[in-house]
Amino acid sequence: MARVQLQGLHKEFGNVVALDKLDLDVAAGEFVSLLGPSGCGKTTALRCVAGFELPDAGEVLVDGKDVLGLPANKRNMGMVFQAYSLFPNMTAQQNVEFSMRIRRRPRSERAKRALDLLELVGLGRQAERYPRQLSGGQQQRVALARALALEPAVLLLDEPLSALDAKVRVQLREEVRRIQLELGITTLYVTHDQEEALSVSDRVAVLSEGRIEQIGTPAEVYTHPKTSFVASFVGTVNRAEVTVVSAGDQTVRWGPAVINLQRDLPGHHDGDAVTLYLRPEDVTLGTSRNGTIPSGGLFNGRVTSITFLGPVTRVSVRTDVGPVVADLSSAEALELSIDCEVSVDIAPGSLRALAG
């Protein structure tokens, strides 16, 4: 287990700033995900830690020691790549043994360790198979076992599940987390999949344009996004263009409705126009049973689309204040149909103001 610190990491490719003085502190044994869209710098950061890129400025410290002077093969870090990277001329076992063979470990020791690791990733019976005889998910499991063979101080995972199908992805991410917890290894995980990041990490760092927009536990990042970028990238949000009625009373007007935010609006005065954010699961829809619109909603609207997502159904509603998206339980959504009229309400305290 090792503590990893990225201090003022800066990297430019031509005119493009890939990393903008990035700071990150990963505690020993912690699982931190770098989450962001393509080109936000998350892979560059990981490659700087691994030793495949040299930053223009900044430091990468492992247990307080700067490792930037060390080549990649001396950093004692295990890495799993996005693309399948198993050596095609070696069996699964030989792939896992590779690093131990390089270090001239005795044959019996490395065979035992390789088989133990393959067992750990659930591939004990596939040890003699070549990569082309394994599925994508199995190849990434072997890659994980291979990365763990020398008991590295840090485990780096660069979108290891992005090439896999949805079901395998979910299964494998849970296994990655199980193994990480079992071994207690410090892990940096790069992904653009917010669900993946939220489900496996101790903390999630959301990156945009080479900077960390927000870092926190998955729950913090999701429920208390600090910026509009984080709110919109992590999950889905509704934007509400409101006018401050009384900053002191914490009330705003959203279309015809006056809403008590139940929180302060620092920096805003009465009459200010503000954009607020609202998660779809905080929206409730009242349905008409006998042709009448249920009362008690903030305003009314018409259903424009219904998307079944399994346990949840996403419903889009056209209202006078703009489109509103609601996530309902699929059982609730059965009562709805396209173009039916609904009343829209929100959970108390769910409208948030954000920076940025």
Place this chain on the structure above:
Amino acid sequence: MTTAVEELSEPAASVPARTPKTRRSWKGGLRWLGVLPFAAYVSIFLLIPTGELIVDAFKGTHNQFTTANVAAIVHGQYLQSFISSIELAALSSLFGGVLGFFLTTAIVARGAPSWLRSTMVTFSGMAANFAGIPLAFAFTSTIGVGGVITVLVQHFGINLTSAVPLSGTLGLAVVYTYFQFPLMVLLIVPAVDGLKREWREAAENLGASAFQYWRRVAMPVLLPSLLGAMVLLFGGAFSAYATAEALSGSTGNLVTEYIANLLNGNIFVNAQLSYALAFGMIVVIAVLMIFYSAMQRRANRWLR
């Protein structure tokens, strides 16, 4: 629930197989039509002449069956000509192969300027076809007896022609290398391109040096392609004639030169013996192919 659906749907999917299969085989039959011209060409200009040549190799001057011709080529000057041709082919394939391989890794390497690659590939396409009399002339006029460079270095007391005479095996190998290494480049650029960046980085991440990566990962992966390319280089050099004839003239000691001499009467006309020599060349190439197949199978076992 899901299992039941899968179990029910599987037989249903396999029932209407007859019609598409019939259509497929009909289409396949049509596709084979495209191969016909090639098959006809190969039959007329390769298989039939080869068969005739093999039969003629076992005929005497009065068309009687004899093994005398074949027996003659494994003795004396004819055996020596095979040894010389194999030495020349092996040496020039080695020179060309090694040079071509290093050049390819240099131009395909990450960070190499793209103009270098395109320039070298274009040059290779041209140089690989530069052989025969023009190639012999190019070398004679530069490092031959009265060549520009030969004369130039004579001022520094270096006698180039006695060091590496162009008509000798080493000299010819140097000349052949001119078309061998570009051919090697053309043949293995796609294979070297196929080495994934992730393999190198993964090896590095796992503690391997660049040498260890090449030894344990890249070379084994490239081996089938390298073997194939080397066999092609060997075959090309083994059967080459014009360049060697132009450089060595009547002193030539290669199988191809003996065949030419026996056919045009430079020594004496003995077509049957030349057929036997040609048959010997086929045997050499066949042995090489068997060796190559065995090596290929071994190198390819992870691909099966």
